[in-house]
Amino acid sequence: MIRVMVVDDQALVRRGFALVLDNEPDIEVVAEAGTGVEAIEAARAHQPDIILMDIRMPEMDGLEATARLLQTEEKAEANGTPCRVIILTTFDPDEYVFRALQAGASGFVLKDIPPEALVEAVRTVADGGAMLAPGITQRLISQFAQKLGTGRNLAERLERLTTREREVLAAIADGKSNAEIAEALFIGAATVKTHVSSVLSKLGLRDRAQAVVFAYECGLATAGGRDVGF
Amino acid sequence: MIRVMVVDDQALVRRGFALVLDNEPDIEVVAEAGTGVEAIEAARAHQPDIILMDIRMPEMDGLEATARLLQTEEKAEANGTPCRVIILTTFDPDEYVFRALQAGASGFVLKDIPPEALVEAVRTVADGGAMLAPGITQRLISQFAQKLGTGRNLAERLERLTTREREVLAAIADGKSNAEIAEALFIGAATVKTHVSSVLSKLGLRDRAQAVVFAYECGLATAGGRDVGF
DNA sequence: CATCGTCTCCACCTTTTGGGGGAGATCTGA
DNA sequence: TCAGATCTCCCCCAAAAGGTGGAGACGATG
Numbered sequence: 185m186i187r188v189m190v191v192d193d194q195a196l197v198r199r200g201f202a203l204v205l206d207n208e209p210d211i212e213v214v215a216e217a218g219t220g221v222e223a224i225e226a227a228r229a230h231q232p233d234i235i236l237m238d239i240r241m242p243e244m245d246g247l248e249a250t251a252r253l254l255q256t257e258e259k260a261e262a263n264g265t266p267c268r269v270i271i272l273t274t275f276d277p278d279e280y281v282f283r284a285l286q287a288g289a290s291g292f293v294l295k296d297i298p299p300e301a302l303v304e305a306v307r308t309v310a311d312g313g314a315m316l317a318p319g320i321t322q323r324l325i326s327q328f329a330q331k332l333g334t335g336r337n338l339a340e341r342l343e344r345l346t347t348r349e350r351e352v353l354a355a356i357a358d359g360k361s362n363a364e365i366a367e368a369l370f371i372g373a374a375t376v377k378t379h380v381s382s383v384l385s386k387l388g389l390r391d392r393a394q395a396v397v398f399a400y401e402c403g404l405a406t407a408g409g410r411d412v413g414f
Numbered sequence: 415m416i417r418v419m420v421v422d423d424q425a426l427v428r429r430g431f432a433l434v435l436d437n438e439p440d441i442e443v444v445a446e447a448g449t450g451v452e453a454i455e456a457a458r459a460h461q462p463d464i465i466l467m468d469i470r471m472p473e474m475d476g477l478e479a480t481a482r483l484l485q486t487e488e489k490a491e492a493n494g495t496p497c498r499v500i501i502l503t504t505f506d507p508d509e510y511v512f513r514a515l516q517a518g519a520s521g522f523v524l525k526d527i528p529p530e531a532l533v534e535a536v537r538t539v540a541d542g543g544a545m546l547a548p549g550i551t552q553r554l555i556s557q558f559a560q561k562l563g564t565g566r567n568l569a570e571r572l573e574r575l576t577t578r579e580r581e582v583l584a585a586i587a588d589g590k591s592n593a594e595i596a597e598a599l600f601i602g603a604a605t606v607k608t609h610v611s612s613v614l615s616k617l618g619l620r621d622r623a624q625a626v627v628f629a630y631e632c633g634l635a636t637a638g639g640r641d642v643g644f
Numbered sequence: 645c646a647t648c649g650t651c652t653c654c655a656c657c658t659t660t661t662g663g664g665g666g667a668g669a670t671c672t673g674a
Numbered sequence: 675t676c677a678g679a680t681c682t683c684c685c686c687c688a689a690a691a692g693g694t695g696g697a698g699a700c701g702a703t704g
């Protein structure tokens with residue numbers, strides 16, 4: 185049985201969704217809430233598996249509430265509900281979507297979806313999957329493809345480098361100085377200089393700063409995978 | 415009426431999908447193909463709206479075929495079918511997914527989905543949306559959230575900088591030398607040095623290379639939006 | 645009005661970087 | 675076996691970068 189909580193400030197809308205879901209044999213609406221604050225309290229009290237969350241609400245909006253819920257969950261971890269959130273809204277501006285996904289939402293669907301699709305979304309997310317409105321999936325894909333895309337042409341230039349040179353480039357893209365690279369690779373400082381020169385010359389770059397840019401643009405280095413604790 | 419082409423090297427599987435789809439009143443299967451090469455020919459001949467594409471095939475795999483189809487489309491543009499591809503496969507290793515999305519696919523679903531869901535996927539994609547298998551959507555989201563996520567903490571450090579300093583940092587992240595920055599910002603080279611020093615000191619960085627790393631990690635600079643034509 | 649932050653610049657100095665050579669040791673493939 | 679590529683290291687040198695300290699101008703803020 186999938187335990188669901190519906191959060192929306194409009195009681196009528198809330199009841200509508202609740203009725204649709206409660207009508208399913210495998211879904212049970214265990215709580216409702218009208219504000220973000222209420223949502224957080226109710227989630228603690230009723231431990232739902234899935235939360236359907238509106239964005240525009242008084243007191244605390246749905247994105248904020250989602251972030252808080254999933255954040256405290258992280259800390260509690262083993263303790264309780266690995267509850268998952270589906271954002272359910274009338275609008276889909278990019279800003280909302282990104283903030284929602286960043287907050288940890290597992291779904292983002294528009295209120296105009298047919299009831300069966302909503303039910304399906306709940307089941308999918310309860311099952312560990314994620315569900316986005318088709319148009320949003322579309323944008324997510326194109327943004328993603330864009331980030332991957334440019335790498336291609338540049339990655340070819342990368343192949344002109346020897347293995348050692350690529351290692352050095354990676355170290356440069358890590359923010360290391362020549363001395364640090366020497367230490368990291370167990371070679372002399374002079375050798376590092378030689379490799380750095382080769383890298384710059386082969387890639388048509390002027391200095392290590394441009395090398396860092398190149399590394400990020402071609403995918404050798406990627407944002408999001410670091411502690412910038414230099 | 416949605417014109418669909420089914421591409422799969424196993425005739426039995428192909429027919430199965432074709433029958434399911436043809437059974438829908440608003441969908442018409444106009445062609446079938448058993449290899450990537452055939453798929454490209456058939457697509458030209460029959461101008462389908464949607465192509466269901468298997469990955470593992472003789473002669474040319476589905477990803478390659480997808481890339482070629484959508485690439486030539488781009489060139490033809492106004493000319494013909496803005497045809498869209500749904501990858502339909504048994505496996506979902508990340509590598510395939512990424513290559514598929516990069517090739518321009520609008521969907522990536524597994525062959526074990528229920529027939530109604532397949533039909534729904536076709537309609538969604540024909541309608542301009544995109545459809546991914548739930549688990550894939552999940553991974554796409556987490557990868558995306560990760561990229562956005564790290565930026566937060568670092569973006570706060572960014573706020574310690576003055577406007578001018580952020581501009582200078584952005585220029586550094588562009589691969590510019592101090593002299594070039596001076597020219598770009600219409601200030602003296604000495605001034606640039608001052609700003610650079612402030613940036614490094616305020617952010618706790620050692621040199622401009624680390625500054626570039628920082629800029630990418632905090633989202634001030636993002637991969638994919640550049641010509642690395644230094 | 646005095647102070648603070650910001651932007652602009654200067655001079656002096658040390659360190660790092662990058663370019664130009666050259667050279668020995670391996671290893672691989674023709 | 676010999677040519678070529680790669681990795682390693684050296685020297686010298688010029689340019690760039692980075693640190694320190696100081697200074698004038700401007701606007702906001704108390």
